[in-house]
Amino acid sequence: MKRRPFLGTLAASALPLVTDEDPSRPQAQSARAPTTITLLGTGTPHPSLERQSSSYLVETGGDTILLDHGTGSHHRLLESGHQAVDVTHVFFTHLHYDHCMDYARLVLQRWDQGADRIPDLDVYGPAPIRRMTDLLFGPDGVYGPDIRARIEHQSSIDTFAARGGTPPRKRPTPQVREIKAGDVVQGKSWKLTAGHAVHVQPYLECLAFRLDAEDGSLCYSGDSGATDSIVELARGCDILIHMNHLFSGTAPTPAFRDAVGHHKGNARAAQRAGVKTLVLVHAVPSIDQPRIRERIVHEIRQEFTGNVVWGHDLMQLTFRSPVIAAGGY
Numbered sequence: 001m002k003r004r005p006f007l008g009t010l011a012a013s014a015l016p017l018v019t020d021e022d023p024s025r026p027q028a029q030s031a032r033a034p035t036t037i038t039l040l041g042t043g044t045p046h047p048s049l050e051r052q053s054s055s056y057l058v059e060t061g062g063d064t065i066l067l068d069h070g071t072g073s074h075h076r077l078l079e080s081g082h083q084a085v086d087v088t089h090v091f092f093t094h095l096h097y098d099h100c101m102d103y104a105r106l107v108l109q110r111w112d113q114g115a116d117r118i119p120d121l122d123v124y125g126p127a128p129i130r131r132m133t134d135l136l137f138g139p140d141g142v143y144g145p146d147i148r149a150r151i152e153h154q155s156s157i158d159t160f161a162a163r164g165g166t167p168p169r170k171r172p173t174p175q176v177r178e179i180k181a182g183d184v185v186q187g188k189s190w191k192l193t194a195g196h197a198v199h200v201q202p203y204l205e206c207l208a209f210r211l212d213a214e215d216g217s218l219c220y221s222g223d224s225g226a227t228d229s230i231v232e233l234a235r236g237c238d239i240l241i242h243m244n245h246l247f248s249g250t251a252p253t254p255a256f257r258d259a260v261g262h263h264k265g266n267a268r269a270a271q272r273a274g275v276k277t278l279v280l281v282h283a284v285p286s287i288d289q290p291r292i293r294e295r296i297v298h299e300i301r302q303e304f305t306g307n308v309v310w311g312h313d314l315m316q317l318t319f320r321s322p323v324i325a326a327g328g329y
C-alpha cells in the first residue's frame, strides 16, 4: 500500500513527536487490512441502554486503539468481538467520567487476562491522567489492596499460572504519557495529532484528535463546540466524528452553547474543513428522537455537502465505505 504524503513530512515537523513502535505488539489486525472504526459509545452521561458513553475503536496497521473509554463502553468492546487484551493504545480527550470511567476495567481486565504475556498498555491524555492512573492502580491506589491480593494469594497465583503466567506476577503498569494540543504521537503506520477542543476549560483540559492512517484520515472532536481549531485539525479528513449535543437555538446560556456546540455549527465546520463524512455522536435523549433526528440531518445537509451519519453504538465505518451500517442517513 502506498504511503500517504503526510508520513514523509514528519521528519521536518516542529511538533513534539512521541515515537511508539513496539515490535512485540500482538498483531490483532493485519497491517494491510483497511482501517476499521467502530463506534462503541455514542451517548452522554445520561443513563441509557441504547447509547453507552463515549468511546471509539480504531483498528489500523495491526494496532487496536481506543479514543476515550467512557461508562459502559467496555461492554460494547466485548460486543464488538474484542477484549481488553486486544487493545494496544488508549487516548483520552478529557477526563469527564463519561469519557474515562471504563479505564479501570480496561486496565484491570487486560492485566488479569494478559498474565504478563502482553506488552503494557500505552495511555495518552491530558493531565492529570498520570495522577488518575496512580490513584487507581498504584500501591496506595483505589485498587491497591485488590492488586496485592491477586499478586500474593496462592489461589490468584494458581489462576495466573493457569493463564500462562510465570510467577512472581508484575503489577499493572500502563505506560502513561500526558499530552497537550499540538503534540503528535507516531505509531507504526499511523499518526495521531492532538488539537484544541473548547469545552469545560479551565476545569479540565480538553483535546480533539486527528488520526492519519495509510488509507485515510479521521478526526474526533471529543467534547467541543465546532471551533476554528477543530476545522483546522479536521481539514481534508475522510471522517469527522463530532459531538452533536444541542439543537441550534436551544442553549440555556451562551456558555452552554460554546461548551457543546450545536447542529448548524457542526454543519458549517464540516463544510469549512472539507471532510467527506460527518458522523454525529454524543446525542442526548431530547434530540435522539424521530422527527428531531431527521430535521437535524436535513438542516445540516443545507450547509454541508458531504455524507451525514447519525451514529449509533456498534456502527462500523471504513474510509472506503463510511456509510455501511443500518442507521446511516
Ligand SMILES: [Zn+2]
Pocket (backbone or CB within 6 Å): 094, 096, 199, 223
Ligand atoms: Zn465532556
